[in-house]
Amino acid sequence: MNRYLKLVNFEFNRFFKLYIVLVIVTIIMQFFAVILESRGYMREAKNVIYGDMMSKADFIKNYEAFTMQRVVQSNWFYWSIALCVVVLLIYVFFIWYRDWLGKNSFIYRLLMLPTARLNLYFAKATAILIFVFGLVALQLLLFLIEMQIMKWIVPAEFRVDLPIKEYTDFNYLSVILPGSLIDFLLFYGMGIVAVCVTFTAILFERCYRLKGIIFGISYGLVSVGFFLMPLLIDTFVLNYYFFPVELFVMEVIAGIIVLIGAVWIGNYLLKYKIRV
Amino acid sequence: MKKYWKIIVVLIITVITVGTYYIRSSFASRTVPEFEVKKISGDEKELQDLVIHGDYNVNDILYSFKILNGKTMNINYDSIISEIVELPSQFEKIMKEHKNFLRQKVLNPGNFYEDKAWLAYAEYEIENTFSGMTNKNEFLIEVLDKKTNETVAFEVAIPDGENYYTININDVQLLNGKVKVLTNNFSEDSSEEAHLYVFDLKEKKLIRDDVILKNSEGVENGNWTSFSINNDSLSLKPSEYALFLLQRVQEEMNENTKEVEEKILASECYVYNFEKEVLEKINHEELGMVEAASLHNSTVFLQNQIDNRLEVVPYDIETGTWREKILFNVPQTSENTDNDDLHAEPFITVLNGKIYIINAIDDGYSLFIGDLSTGQSLYEGKIVAKHKKINQYNDKTYFKLIEPKS
Numbered sequence: 001m002n003r004y005l006k007l008v009n010f011e012f013n014r015f016f017k018l019y020i021v022l023v024i025v026t027i028i029m030q031f032f033a034v035i036l037e038s039r040g041y042m043r044e045a046k047n048v049i050y051g052d053m054m055s056k057a058d059f060i061k062n063y064e065a066f067t068m069q070r071v072v073q074s075n076w077f078y079w080s081i082a083l084c085v086v087v088l089l090i091y092v093f094f095i096w097y098r099d100w101l102g103k104n105s106f107i108y109r110l111l112m113l114p115t116a117r118l119n120l121y122f123a124k125a126t127a128i129l130i131f132v133f134g135l136v137a138l139q140l141l142l143f144l145i146e147m148q149i150m151k152w153i154v155p156a157e158f159r160v161d162l163p164i165k166e167y168t169d170f171n172y173l174s175v176i177l178p179g180s181l182i183d184f185l186l187f188y189g190m191g192i193v194a195v196c197v198t199f200t201a202i203l204f205e206r207c208y209r210l211k212g213i214i215f216g217i218s219y220g221l222v223s224v225g226f227f228l229m230p231l232l233i234d235t236f237v238l239n240y241y242f243f244p245v246e247l248f249v250m251e252v253i254a255g256i257i258v259l260i261g262a263v264w265i266g267n268y269l270l271k272y273k274i275r276v
Numbered sequence: 277m278k279k280y281w282k283i284i285v286v287l288i289i290t291v292i293t294v295g296t297y298y299i300r301s302s303f304a305s306r307t308v309p310e311f312e313v314k315k316i317s318g319d320e321k322e323l324q325d326l327v328i329h330g331d332y333n334v335n336d337i338l339y340s341f342k343i344l345n346g347k348t349m350n351i352n353y354d355s356i357i358s359e360i361v362e363l364p365s366q367f368e369k370i371m372k373e374h375k376n377f378l379r380q381k382v383l384n385p386g387n388f389y390e391d392k393a394w395l396a397y398a399e400y401e402i403e404n405t406f407s408g409m410t411n412k413n414e415f416l417i418e419v420l421d422k423k424t425n426e427t428v429a430f431e432v433a434i435p436d437g438e439n440y441y442t443i444n445i446n447d448v449q450l451l452n453g454k455v456k457v458l459t460n461n462f463s464e465d466s467s468e469e470a471h472l473y474v475f476d477l478k479e480k481k482l483i484r485d486d487v488i489l490k491n492s493e494g495v496e497n498g499n500w501t502s503f504s505i506n507n508d509s510l511s512l513k514p515s516e517y518a519l520f521l522l523q524r525v526q527e528e529m530n531e532n533t534k535e536v537e538e539k540i541l542a543s544e545c546y547v548y549n550f551e552k553e554v555l556e557k558i559n560h561e562e563l564g565m566v567e568a569a570s571l572h573n574s575t576v577f578l579q580n581q582i583d584n585r586l587e588v589v590p591y592d593i594e595t596g597t598w599r600e601k602i603l604f605n606v607p608q609t610s611e612n613t614d615n616d617d618l619h620a621e622p623f624i625t626v627l628n629g630k631i632y633i634i635n636a637i638d639d640g641y642s643l644f645i646g647d648l649s650t651g652q653s654l655y656e657g658k659i660v661a662k663h664k665k666i667n668q669y670n671d672k673t674y675f676k677l678i679e680p681k682s
Binding site: 005008009012013016130133134136137140141160162164166177178179180181182183184186239240241242243244245248 | 289360
């Protein structure tokens with residue numbers, strides 16, 4: 001356990017500097033989004049109210065009151081999140097490959113550690129998860145600050161202040177912040193399964209190199225296929241025999257089996273087949 | 277410990293933030309206000325097991341809400357689990373008792389029939405190949421004998437099926453070993469027919485296909501005939517009659533509000549008897565236009581709004597007589613009001629011989645429940661929004677359906 005924690009901390013610190021950069025860039029991009037959208041709206045309001053002699057009430061009726069929705073849907077906001085997603089996706093691969101880089105590949109030392117090699121696998125997965133959840137938390141904190149900025153720029157009569165929940169419910173943010181705790185666990189549970197399957201696929205490549213790419217991809221496809229099996233069989237073979245609840249339970253079980261499979265195969269590969 | 281400070285800080289921040297977000301949002305920090313019905317007069321019992329469905333709209337976002345027993349129901353809107361588990365309330369009991377019968381079926385009350393001994397189901401199936409050829413165009417009939425738990429199922433090709441591009445099943449009835457399926461058949465040329473298909477359970481075949489009513493008039497310069505079958509489609513229980521309403525509708529632009537309004541030019545009302553298989557026209561000429569019609573047991577209620585009054589005229593199908601008309605005060609939509617809230621049309625529903633009228637008033641909505649057989653007021657109350665978070669002109673409330681909780 002202690003070894004595992006040390007390894008997690010090690011993996012965490014290795015990415016920490018880049019992570020901080022990512023956090024700062026996100027903050028800048030999102031503040032930019034809030035300021036741009038809020039000021040743009042106020043400029044429009046001024047133009048219409050003073051230029052076209054429209055009353056405030058009529059303006060709000062015709063142009064809709066300002067909500068964070070506009071900010072959330074703006075380009076800068078969207079790309080800030082896309083950036084984080086892409087960087088973390090790349091890091092899912094890089095977290096393994098960096099150990100093989102350089103002259104004295106570091107993986108050699110890692111594999112020699114007097115601990116189960118599976119700990120390495122778990123530590124890397126945990127580090128990825130911490131980074132993901134850290135960014136989710138950052139988004140929530142940023143929402144609070146951004147709403148404050150918005151309140152400074154847009155006067156109350158032009159605004160409708162809704163709780164954060166309303167912005168995360170109806171667009172791409174619902175993927176990052178699902179509506180309820182159960183959904184959160186389900187979504188990110190699926191994410192964990194996906195990360196582990198990817199890790200195992202990477203290990204296939206690391207064990208068998210060129211041939212391993214084919215193994216890895218086939219393994220990934222088999223995992224996805226297995227996960228979707230209840231749905232596919234129900235749709236194409238059984239002609240929608242099962243009720244949604246039953247399918248849901250089967251999907252959860254299928255997901256757990258895929259996860260166990262990924263860890264088990266990953267363990268085997270690390271133990272017996274890994275090449276340095 | 278010192279070595280770990282960075283990771284510990286990140287973990288603590290994460291757990292606290294995400295945790296608070298989900299814990300707090302599960303404690304009603306929703307935008308949808310809590311609606312409550314406050315009694316003004318009448319019997320509180322009228323609200324029991326009554327579900328009022330509505331939509332609440334802020335800016336571009338629409339929320340659905342349900343009021344049960346006079347209070348907003350605490351539904352978990354957010355979880356996909358609730359969507360997975362959700363079942364139309366009519367099917368809850370059947371799901372417990374005859375689960376397997378419901379498999380592979382469209383859980384739409386119109387497609388089902390239930391009495392003490394039987395459960396019946398009809399489905400319209402059409403399947404096209406990629407080349408556009410129809411390779412399946414049939415009815416699927418399935419009947420369960422509740423006592424023996426035996427099912428009879430068969431498929432029957434639809435006669436002249438190629439003439440219709442879609443068929444809507446409106447109601448299913450089971451009478452003396454015959455399944456009677458009432459449908460709306462739509463043709464390519466936009467004409468519409470009401471059919472009754474009669475299936476024999478013993479011989480497992482279609483024995484009759486009757487065209488009950490036909491509406492062949494198409495749309496011409498904003499003028500069309502609407503055709504509705506009105507027979508308490510939410511219920512699975514046996515019904516003796518079906519009600520048809522044909523209305524010639526003219527679309528007009530209102531000069532004041534710049535909104536398109538519909539004007540009824542002509543209306544015809546028919547009652548169909550499932551057992552005798554006969555159609556009877558209700559002569560309501562002296563009543564003027566009929567805006568809406570509804571059926572309860574063997575009484576038809578015709579509705580018509582005249583100025584600030586809603587006229588309801590009951591017609592007894594069995595004796596073929598009119599009963600005395602009942603008047604309700606329903607303030608009409610004022611056309612030049614500035615307040616958008618008040619602009620909403622009154623919501624009127626007739627259910628089990630009672631009329632429900634919801635109307636926008638200054639500080640909420642009025643709810644009126646009246647007995648149609650006596651015309652008396654059973655309940656009067658006010659629907660008010662508690663904990664309203666938004667005090668802007670941007671929010672609107674619509675009521676869309678009132679049904680009994682089954």
